[in-house]
Amino acid sequence: MIVALLILHGLLAVALLGAVTHQALSVWLPARKTASSFVARMRGVTATSYVNAIVVLYALTALLGGIIYPTYRLNVRIVLEQMQLHVPNGAFELKEHFVALGLGMLPAYWYFWRAPEAIEHARARAVLTAILAFIVWWGFLVGHVLNNIRGFDL
Amino acid sequence: MIAARSKPVFVITFAAAYAILYVVSVQYNLALFTYHAATEEFHFLVQPAADGPAMYWYGWLATSALGASAIAALTSWLPSASTKRLWSGLAWSTPLVVMIVFVYILRRYFMQ
Numbered sequence A: 001m002i003v004a005l006l007i008l009h010g011l012l013a014v015a016l017l018g019a020v021t022h023q024a025l026s027v028w029l030p031a032r033k034t035a036s037s038f039v040a041r042m043r044g045v046t047a048t049s050y051v052n053a054i055v056v057l058y059a060l061t062a063l064l065g066g067i068i069y070p071t072y073r074l075n076v077r078i079v080l081e082q083m084q085l086h087v088p089n090g091a092f093e094l095k096e097h098f099v100a101l102g103l104g105m106l107p108a109y110w111y112f113w114r115a116p117e118a119i120e121h122a123r124a125r126a127v128l129t130a131i132l133a134f135i136v137w138w139g140f141l142v143g144h145v146l147n148n149i150r151g152f153d154l
Numbered sequence B: 001m002i003a004a005r006s007k008p009v010f011v012i013t014f015a016a017a018y019a020i021l022y023v024v025s026v027q028y029n030l031a032l033f034t035y036h037a038a039t040e041e042f043h044f045l046v047q048p049a050a051d052g053p054a055m056y057w058y059g060w061l062a063t064s065a066l067g068a069s070a071i072a073a074l075t076s077w078l079p080s081a082s083t084k085r086l087w088s089g090l091a092w093s094t095p096l097v098v099m100i101v102f103v104y105i106l107r108r109y110f111m112q
Helices: A002-028 A040-043 A047-082 A086-114 A119-149 B004-028 B057-076 B091-104
Strands: B033-036 B039-042
Touching: A002 A040, A002 A047, A002 A119, A002 B091, A047 A119, A047 B057, A086 A119, A086 B004, A086 B057, A086 B091, A119 B057, A119 B091, B004 B057, B004 B091
Parallel strands: none
Antiparallel strands: B033 B039
C-alpha cells in the first residue's frame, strides 16, 4: 500500500512539476513571437490555465506526502542518521518546511491569479509562482535522491 | 463569509501570518497535536517521544493554519481605510524570508 502511495505521490509530483514549470517560464520568460522551438513552446503557454491544476496538485501531493511521511520517519530517516548522511537528512528537513510554507501561500497564489489582468498584482503573481516552482523542484529532487538512497526498505 | 474587498486582505495576511507562525511553531515546538508513528496514535499538544519518534510536523501545520486563519479573519474585518495600504508583496516576501531563516536554522546539517 505504501509503495503504491509513494508511486502516486511521485506521479502527482511530476504533473505538478510540469505545470508549475510551464507557468513560471511563461511568466518570467514569455515567448515574444510564434513559438517554433520546443523551449519557445514551453514558454508560450497561457499561464492562467495552470492555476487551478497547480493548487489541486500541490494540495494532493502534499497530502499524500503527509500520509507516507510516518513510514519515512520510521524506516528511512533513522537509517540516514545512523549512516551519518547529514546532507540528505537536512535536505529533507528543508523540504518538509518549504512544502509547509508553500501550502500557506496557496490562497494568495490562487487569489492573485484569479484576475491576471490586474497590473498591481503582477509582481506578486510572478514571485509567488517562482517560489512555488522552487519549492516543487526542491521537493521533487530531494524526494528522488532520498528514494535512490533508501527507498522505503520494504 | 468574506466580503469581496476583504479577500486580498485575508489572503495576504494569511500568507504572512502563516509563515511567521510556522517558523515560531517549529522553533518553540508549539504543535497543536503530536503523532506517534510507531503506535499510530495522535495526542493533543506536544508529547515526548514514546515507543518510537514523535512527529510534530502535522501539529505545526495545524497551529499555523488555525492561528493564521484567525489573524487573517480579524484583519479582514478591520475598516478598509486601515488596510488599503497593505502591501501585496507581504504574501511572498514573508514566506521567502522564513525559507531563508530555515536554511539558517538547519545549516548544521550541511556544515558537518
